[in-house]
Amino acid sequence: MSAKLAVLGHGVVGSGVVELFYKNKKNIENRAGKELDIKYILDLRDFPDSPYQEKFTKNFEDILNDDEVTTVAECMGGVEPAFTFVKACLEKGKSVATSNKELVAEKGDILLAAAKEHSCNFFFEASVGGAIPIIRPLHKCLAANDITKVAGILNGTSNFILTKMYSENMQFADALKLAQELGYAEKNPAADIEGHDACRKICIISSLVYGKHVYPKNVYTKGISDLQLCDIDAAEVLGYAVKVIASVQELENGYILPAVMPMLVPFDNIISDVKNVFNAVMVYGNGIDKVMLYGRGAGKLPTASAVLGDIINCVQHYHTVNSLTWESAENNDFVAPIEKFSSKWYFRTASENNSPEGSYTSENGTSFVTAEELTFTQAQEKAKEINALAYLPVLE
Amino acid sequence: MSAKLAVLGHGVVGSGVVELFYKNKKNIENRAGKELDIKYILDLRDFPDSPYQEKFTKNFEDILNDDEVTTVAECMGGVEPAFTFVKACLEKGKSVATSNKELVAEKGDILLAAAKEHSCNFFFEASVGGAIPIIRPLHKCLAANDITKVAGILNGTSNFILTKMYSENMQFADALKLAQELGYAEKNPAADIEGHDACRKICIISSLVYGKHVYPKNVYTKGISDLQLCDIDAAEVLGYAVKVIASVQELENGYILPAVMPMLVPFDNIISDVKNVFNAVMVYGNGIDKVMLYGRGAGKLPTASAVLGDIINCVQHYHTVNSLTWESAENNDFVAPIEKFSSKWYFRTASENNSPEGSYTSENGTSFVTAEELTFTQAQEKAKEINALAYLPVLE
Numbered sequence: 001m002s003a004k005l006a007v008l009g010h011g012v013v014g015s016g017v018v019e020l021f022y023k024n025k026k027n028i029e030n031r032a033g034k035e036l037d038i039k040y041i042l043d044l045r046d047f048p049d050s051p052y053q054e055k056f057t058k059n060f061e062d063i064l065n066d067d068e069v070t071t072v073a074e075c076m077g078g079v080e081p082a083f084t085f086v087k088a089c090l091e092k093g094k095s096v097a098t099s100n101k102e103l104v105a106e107k108g109d110i111l112l113a114a115a116k117e118h119s120c121n122f123f124f125e126a127s128v129g130g131a132i133p134i135i136r137p138l139h140k141c142l143a144a145n146d147i148t149k150v151a152g153i154l155n156g157t158s159n160f161i162l163t164k165m166y167s168e169n170m171q172f173a174d175a176l177k178l179a180q181e182l183g184y185a186e187k188n189p190a191a192d193i194e195g196h197d198a199c200r201k202i203c204i205i206s207s208l209v210y211g212k213h214v215y216p217k218n219v220y221t222k223g224i225s226d227l228q229l230c231d232i233d234a235a236e237v238l239g240y241a242v243k244v245i246a247s248v249q250e251l252e253n254g255y256i257l258p259a260v261m262p263m264l265v266p267f268d269n270i271i272s273d274v275k276n277v278f279n280a281v282m283v284y285g286n287g288i289d290k291v292m293l294y295g296r297g298a299g300k301l302p303t304a305s306a307v308l309g310d311i312i313n314c315v316q317h318y319h320t321v322n323s324l325t326w327e328s329a330e331n332n333d334f335v336a337p338i339e340k341f342s343s344k345w346y347f348r349t350a351s352e353n354n355s356p357e358g359s360y361t362s363e364n365g366t367s368f369v370t371a372e373e374l375t376f377t378q379a380q381e382k383a384k385e386i387n388a389l390a391y392l393p394v395l396e
Numbered sequence: 397m398s399a400k401l402a403v404l405g406h407g408v409v410g411s412g413v414v415e416l417f418y419k420n421k422k423n424i425e426n427r428a429g430k431e432l433d434i435k436y437i438l439d440l441r442d443f444p445d446s447p448y449q450e451k452f453t454k455n456f457e458d459i460l461n462d463d464e465v466t467t468v469a470e471c472m473g474g475v476e477p478a479f480t481f482v483k484a485c486l487e488k489g490k491s492v493a494t495s496n497k498e499l500v501a502e503k504g505d506i507l508l509a510a511a512k513e514h515s516c517n518f519f520f521e522a523s524v525g526g527a528i529p530i531i532r533p534l535h536k537c538l539a540a541n542d543i544t545k546v547a548g549i550l551n552g553t554s555n556f557i558l559t560k561m562y563s564e565n566m567q568f569a570d571a572l573k574l575a576q577e578l579g580y581a582e583k584n585p586a587a588d589i590e591g592h593d594a595c596r597k598i599c600i601i602s603s604l605v606y607g608k609h610v611y612p613k614n615v616y617t618k619g620i621s622d623l624q625l626c627d628i629d630a631a632e633v634l635g636y637a638v639k640v641i642a643s644v645q646e647l648e649n650g651y652i653l654p655a656v657m658p659m660l661v662p663f664d665n666i667i668s669d670v671k672n673v674f675n676a677v678m679v680y681g682n683g684i685d686k687v688m689l690y691g692r693g694a695g696k697l698p699t700a701s702a703v704l705g706d707i708i709n710c711v712q713h714y715h716t717v718n719s720l721t722w723e724s725a726e727n728n729d730f731v732a733p734i735e736k737f738s739s740k741w742y743f744r745t746a747s748e749n750n751s752p753e754g755s756y757t758s759e760n761g762t763s764f765v766t767a768e769e770l771t772f773t774q775a776q777e778k779a780k781e782i783n784a785l786a787y788l789p790v791l792e
Contacts (some may be wrong), residue, residue: 020683024542030607031539033718125537131684133529133537140536141521141529142705143427146420211426270690273669287416287528287701288691294666295687308540316719322429323712324697 002035003315006063009076010043010056013099013126016304017073018052024308032312039069041068064088070101071314073307074098090114095317097310099126099303105200109213109328115143116320123310123324128201129154130280131302132295133309138208138283139323145285147209151247151395152281154201156297157185157192158224158244163275165232165240172227184277194223195244202246205281206258209248212268212329214258220338222261231348231390234367237360238346240264241272245395255336262370264346264394271395299338341376343393344369349386366390398431399711402459403469404481405679406439406452407476409522410471412700414448420704428471428708435465460484467710469703470494479503486510486518491713493706495522495699501596505609505724512716519706519720524551524597525675527698528691531703534604534679535719541681543605547643547791548677549670551595552693553588554580554620554640559671561628562637568623580673590619591640591656598642601677602654605644608725616734618657627744627786630763633756634742636660637668641791651732660742660765660790667791737772740765745782761785 005021007014021028021038028037040063041055050056060081063069072089074096076082082103086096091114098104104111104124115122125135129152138147153159157179163289164175179185191197199221206214224244243265247299248258265272270292274280279297284290296302313321349365355361359368374382376393383391401417403410417424417434425432436459437451446452456477459465470492472478479498482492483625487510494500499506500520511518513588525548534543549555553575560571572589575581587593595617602610620640628638639661644654661668666688670676675693680686692698709717744763751757755764770778772789779787 018710020540023682024540027542028540031535031719041692086613131538131687133533133687133689136537137529137533139427140709141532141705142527142701143708144416144420144424144701146423211735268671270666270669270674274702275664275666278666286419286695287704288696289695291527291529291689291691293529293687296685299685301502301683302685305681308683310721312539313536316717321712323427323708364778 002037003070004037004039004068005071005073005311006042006069007038007073007075008042009074010041010045010047011075011077012300013074013303013307014041014043016300017307020301020304020308028308032315034315036315039066060085061279064092070094071311072096073311075307076100077102078104079103084363086111087114090118090120093118093120095121095123095314097123097126097307097314099307101127101200101204103218105203106342108204108207109326112325119320121314121317121321123313124204125310126303126306129139129205129281129293130295130297130299131305132279132281132293132297133203134281134293135208135324137293138205142283142285142288142291143323145287147283147285149247149249149284150205150209150281153243153271153279154198154246154281154297155192155244156277158187158277159274159279160184160277161193161224162232162242162244165229166236168227171229193225195221198244198246198260202248202258202260203292205216206248206256207326208324209325210256212334213326214335215332218332218335220259220261224262226229227262228390230362230364231367231392233347234360234362234364235264235346237365238369239267240394241267242392243271248352251336251340256333257336257341259338259341262392266394267394270394277327339375339377341393342373343396344371345374346394347386347388348390349384350386369394398433399466400433400435400464401467401469401707402436402438402465402711403434403471404438405470405472406437406441406443407471408696409474409699409703410437410439410469413469413471413703416697416700416704420696424704424708430711432711434691435462456481460488465638466490467707468492469707470496471703473498475499475502475674482507483510486514486516488537489514489516491517491519491710493519493522493703495703495708497596497600500518501599501612501732502604504600505722508721512721515716517710517713517717519709520600521706522699522702525677525689526691526693526695527600527701528675528677528689528693529783530601530673530689531604531720532678533689534601538679538684538687539719541683543679543681545643545645545680546601546605546640546677549639549667549675550594550642550677550693551588551640552673552675553585555670555675556580556673557589557620558628558638559641561625562632563697565625567625568621589621591617594640594642594656598654598656602644602652603722604720606646606652607722608730609722610731611728616655616657620658623658624786626760627763627788630744630758630760631660631742634763634765635663636742636786637663639667647736651730653732653737655734655737658788660788662790665791728744735771735773737789738769739792740767741770741775742788742790743779743782743784744786745784765790771784
């Protein structure tokens with residue numbers, strides 16, 4: 001038995017898929033239980049130095065119309081033309097594994113339905129958390145749980161910046177510059193530092209866990225560009241690390257509340273120990289209590305590893321995996337507004353204020369954590385009332 | 397479509413399986429894609445207060461000979477009669493999910509072969525790390541990697557004791573007593589504190605990752621009963637936490653080296669932050685770099701969650717999952733002896749000794765970590781040479 005593969009896109013992830021495939025071919029074939037080979041690599045650019053010259057094509061139709069190709073890795077990124085290509089593959093019964101979080105967050109419901117209709121699979125382990133097993137654990141290993149909350153660090157760039165601010169007292173701008181120099185941040189870093197990248201990932205997790213498509217536009221998203229070093233310092237004294245937390249929780253009456261924002265993570269929560277470019281996701285359920293999955297959330301080979309893990313699963317499964325699915329939901333009326341979010345909060349006020357119990361006063365002002373739970377709206381009001389210079393929620 | 401289940405054993409885990417199944421039945425059926433019910437519970441004892449009175453049987457034949465029962469959860473523990481019962485079920489084509497680490501560590505190869513021969517499945521996610529997804533990530537999500545090492549904390553009882561010694565300066569005997577009072581340790585705590593429990597789990601991981609059955613009797617196993625509080629204190633000053641690490645690494649020429657022993661874990665390794673009864677497994681591979689899986693390694697509902705996750709997979713799969721397997725290997729000649737183990741080492745000597753650079757001297761002696769790598773044998777010799785009172789390897 002053998003199977004022929006195609007890889008769409010030869011950028012960082014796509015070239016990583018080809019590299020790791022040939023590096024570990026024997027092991028991959030052992031796990032898959034059959035011989036495998038890459039027959040096509042699709043890219044509009046030329047790669048004259050590639051040892052796989054004869055596999056390159058610029059014409060997607062070559063792949064679509066070759067019945068020998070049963071399985072496709074999509075690593076182009078962006079919604080189009082990825083969406084058109086992936087949908088066409090699925091409609092021909094070719095299973096697809098993708099690393100493209102934008103595609104899954106915007107069009108996952110449509111592609112999952114197409115896969116089901118044509119008895120093949122649409123897998124996307126690589127789209128959330130790079131190398132970290134998240135998607136399969138959520139719908140397979142932890143499937144017997146009612147999952148009450150998922151919360152984690154889903155963007156390595158912003159976590160790297162926060163780690164440098166925390167451990168080396170760097171200002172935000174300097175830490176961002178270092179991240180850019182090291183290749184962790186793009187020239188235009190907005191998607192990472194404003195939280196949009198993490199937002200797409202928590203949308204995918206929310207859709208899978210709660211069964212209905214959640215769109216990025218409906219998720220409150222706040223990044224780290226206005227975080228002050230003094231808040232990170234004060235948080236440390238008060239017993240917390242500042243982390244960008246992408247989370248989704250189950251509320252009453254079928255509502256869910258996804259959000260992305262900087263939060264205070266208590267030092268006794270192991271999420272506070274996730275440093276540099278590493279990502280981690282904590283899953284809370286009524287059987288497991290909590291389980292954390294940790295690793296590299298991006299990068300060439302870590303992401304390629306997840307794509308190839310899915311490819312192995314594609315060639316093992318001849319029918320659609322029915323636990324990996326969710327419904328369309330044009331109208332996201334089950335997504336609660338951020339005003340319903342409730343938490344303890346951290347406030348920083350000008351130093352002339354009275355210092356509440358447990359507070360920390362420095363030249364930058366008085367910082368403290370409220371003991372009482374406040375909704376997002378109440379926290380906004382209190383911040384106004386006490387002239388807070390900054391305020392952040394605490395991760396429970 | 398519907399499927400009937402049987403649960404063998406109604407102790408802590410078995411009763412947890414029944415409890416969690418009925419608590420989350422709707423969700424479980426959604427993920428499984430069909431209706432499910434428990435038809436039998438096997439136990440020799442009477443449970444007059446159970447609401448599932450009519451499901452109890454004392455006769456295994458009732459289950460074996462009922463063709464309606466397609467899937468069985470084995471939660472009896474111990475090798476016999478579990479082995480006989482599980483093998484008989486598999487030979488009838490009934491898939492089995494087990495939480496029984498002793499069974500898998502001693503007889504996994506035979507049971508996997510029986511499952512394959514009869515086109516059903518033998519799953520054991522619950523046998524390693526309780527609620528933590530480990531087995532499926534190893535052969536599914538991370539399948540595209542050459543895995544070079546696995547290292548982790550696989551016994552919650554000993555980790556709880558070490559945490560208390562570290563954070564509350566408790567002596568070993570007092571921490572053990574507390575663990576017993578809290579129900580974390582048995583009256584006879586040998587399996588936990590001497591490392592045998594962790595040994596069985598690393599045998600299962602080693603067998604799955606490297607493809608040949610590894611027997612507990614061939615694995616070097618050392619527990620924590622002779623650890624001194626002063627070594628834990630000195631390790632902290634030198635930048636390390638003391639943890640019982642169950643590990644397996646790939647050596648050259650097809651050899652592997654599994655072992656269980658207390659080790660020094662640097663504070664910048666997140667394994668050092670795994671506290672109390674929590675377990676964690678770090679997997680190192682040539683694509684992923686490293687991935688850690690963390691959660692509750694034992695307990696009624698966490699373990700039941702893993703059993704039920706496997707049950708859902710049993711009823712989804714109509715053919716044997718061919719990536720979850722390993723060969724028999726009566727003669728474990730690919731398992732390298734502990735003498736080949738190589739590491740940096742920690743030594744404690746009587747305080748009158750000369751103090752090497754970077755050492756810490758207290759009333760308990762001088763403690764230091766060697767910069768050079770020493771084999772197990774060389775470390776033994778050096779310890780003798782310098783009259784070391786204690787010595788432990790460092791986890792890289």
